Amino acid sequence: MPREQIESQSIFxxxxxxxxRDRLREENGFEIVxxxxxHSGGAGCLPLFDDGRIALVKQYRHPARRELLEIPAGxxxxxxxxxxxxxxxxxxxxxxxAGRIEALAEFYSTPGFCExxxxxxxxxxxxxxxxxxxxxxxxxxxxxxxxxxxxxxxRGEFEDSKTIIALLLAARRFCQN
Numbered sequence: 001m002p003r004e005q006i007e008s009q010s011i012f013x014x015x016x017x018x019x020x021r022d023r024l025r026e027e028n029g030f031e032i033v034x035x036x037x038x039h040s041g042g043a044g045c046l047p048l049f050d051d052g053r054i055a056l057v058k059q060y061r062h063p064a065r066r067e068l069l070e071i072p073a074g075x076x077x078x079x080x081x082x083x084x085x086x087x088x089x090x091x092x093x094x095x096x097x098a099g100r101i102e103a104l105a106e107f108y109s110t111p112g113f114c115e116x117x118x119x120x121x122x123x124x125x126x127x128x129x130x131x132x133x134x135x136x137x138x139x140x141x142x143x144x145x146x147x148x149x150x151x152x153x154x155r156g157e158f159e160d161s162k163t164i165i166a167l168l169l170a171a172r173r174f175c176q177n
Contacts, residue, residue, distance in 0.1 A: 071163045
């Protein structure tokens, strides 16, 4: 049920997200306060090569305090579609352009406190282009057999949700065909 918003106050604005504090009135008249992270969203894709391999990026993620293996992905820029973002990140991070890209899923990353919506795609018919990392990006491209990566996801060896979702949904798609 929709709540009546009484007030919204920005309490932090950074380069990647904003935090707001909203005061709401419930249907029963009680007032509640919710802090929300506002984020433009992100998109990424699972690059699947003709030989059955995939490419992931290994990069340091400070909140996790370690390197994680992830699909190439990034923040959706102003005026950019999720698919355009995913294709841009594919080229920037691993140096490939997709001839075909299919939507796998769209979902909230953490809807309890964050507006960020993520979009994941399957990228195929891959052609090499020049890798063009952002100035603050340091990634290692890791190639794995698709079937091995799916088994790793099933065993809980990945910690990144968008990567797990992309792998398991792509595997399901291939099992149905």
